[in-house]
Amino acid sequence: MNQLEYEKNIEKLILWAKAYYVFDEPLASDEEYDKLARLCLEFEENNPNLGNPNSPNKRVGGYVLDSFKKANHLSRMWSQEDIFNKKELEDWIKRANKNGEVFEFFIQPKFDGASLNLIYENGKLKQAITRGDGTTGEDVTHNALTIYSIPLEISEKSLLEIRGEVVIKKDDFEAINIDRLKNGETPFANPRNASAGSLRQLDSKITAKRKLQFIVWGIGENSLNFSKTSELMDYIFSLGFYKAPMQELCNTIEDIEKIYTKMVEKRDEFTMLLDGMVIKVNNIVTQNLLGFTQKFPRWSCAYKFPAIEKTTKLKDIILQVGRTGVVTPVAIVEAVEIDGAVVERATLHNFDEIARLDLKIDDEIIIIRSGDVIPKITKVLKDRRVGNEKNIEKPTLCPDCKSELLIEEIMIKCQNLDCPSRVVNSIIYFASKSCLNIDGLGEKIVELLVNEKKIYDILDLYSLKYEDLETLEGFKEKKINNLLNAIENSKQSELYRVLTALGIEHIGEVASKMICEKFGLELVNIYYEDLISIDGIGEQMANSFLEFMRVNKEFVLKLFSILNPLVKIKEEAKDNPFKNKTVVITGTMSQSRDKIKEYLENLGAKVSSSVSKKTDFLIYGEDAGSKYDKALELKVEVLSEKEMLEKVI
Known part of the structure; x- marks a missing residue:
């Protein structure tokens, strides 16, 4: 050739x-x-x-990453307000149309997948970022390059964000699950999970095999000159993007309802699964005038399809222990087909939901599968009971390790750090940057070490030797020495960091500091009264801490003897405006947030991660987001970094 x-x-x-x-x-x-x-x-x-x-x-892929880097969208990706019936549609239009104008609406089918933001510069695909929190997501550019419906180059040369949904065709989804079952892997629960999981593969070759589709639903940052969204979208489709069927214009509620009914009837004809349709005010000038709430555009909403219901019978309840130790009940039901999928399990979230439903084994139940998500039990048909139904009791012991469970209101948790179901996650958290900061000990390495039976718990990290690692794939001399040195360097960390790293429910960094500053290494022997004597430690926190130490005391003492952690006695801060005040930090500062946090804590402040009515000050930098908005809403005093420093000087 x-x-x-x-x-x-x-x-x-x-x-x-x-x-x-x-x-x-x-x-x-x-x-x-x-x-x-x-x-x-x-x-x-x-x-x-x-x-x-x-x-x-x-x-075809070929890039293999250690992890995904965070990346910022050029403009915020907003969520959609959900509506479910004609009355809610009428209410939404009334809220948007306070001046009695005649709106033209642009209708698009809503596909349920993983949202993705594409940034084009000079006509070339520069970056692909997952939705994340709407402001910051993960850079998945290498994986986006494997999706054929994403053009690598477009004729539009201006800076442009194109937003859409990454989805999988129904046939391809079934084929993926067949392959996963053949390979002994757990099948994906639904196409949305398959799309999101495929988009976030560290190995882009795996993403390439999944036949993902990208369906455009809007744009972000742009300098395009269009007066209507319908015209704008036609232009975007002309650049080489897939145009989904049934994109329509209409003017009345009756017309919207007709399109909705038609789309519900034809949803099975779509090659990808739908969960509703998006309604937008078509005029872009009007959109700009309507603006946004804290979460949604006022000019757009998602009209969700009705859930699909079936009747079946509850056969059993099994317990799943998550990677953080949380125990969740899962309903096992008689197999029933819902919208082409055979359903044998349903989510129950917690035992309070079981009590609310008054659910018993052998009950006949109504189960829904809405938006192709995990099925859920919505109703118990109590009038069909025959008398042999059995009550469902809360567990007291972990189904995996048999240790006693921490039971709080709606949460049930195994606190045993040696529990097989949570050992990997406990080590990952222990080694993370905010805890012991063991460089090189990321999720994949921890999973490898546990799967290869090189370690069984956190303590085993400190007995690892060179010869334990040299036979592992990808472990060369430099990598082995770097990891062993990082583990060794984590010794003599500050005591509060070690306590934080244990991942005790409700005991974060702030509480760990207060406990360590008051009790030092004697914290393993303290009582309930000792704990609640600390300002900020409540009943729930105290019970969680004591339950953890009861289960893990021997483990913690061994860890302390290995690490020999540093105990710092905090000096009483001099009087200042921030002493004994609750402070939240948000945005980008002239120095790292960790340094700002340490500075405030040395002044006697309690630095929190979320804004509430109890917050005294919010310190903000550039690009302050939702925390700033919430502080203004709650009338919390907001200070710039400069104003914060001026208050102390």
């Missing part, structure tokens, strides 16, 4: 890929496509400087 032939074949490949992934109209068989792709790949490997930058072969 010469250069000219190669370029013609690449054009054909691009055309075939676009027809399949963007227009859903294949122009070639998979065999034809794969054969031509291999021929082009051979040319590219033999002529690395002559390869076309838009070659579909560049989408």
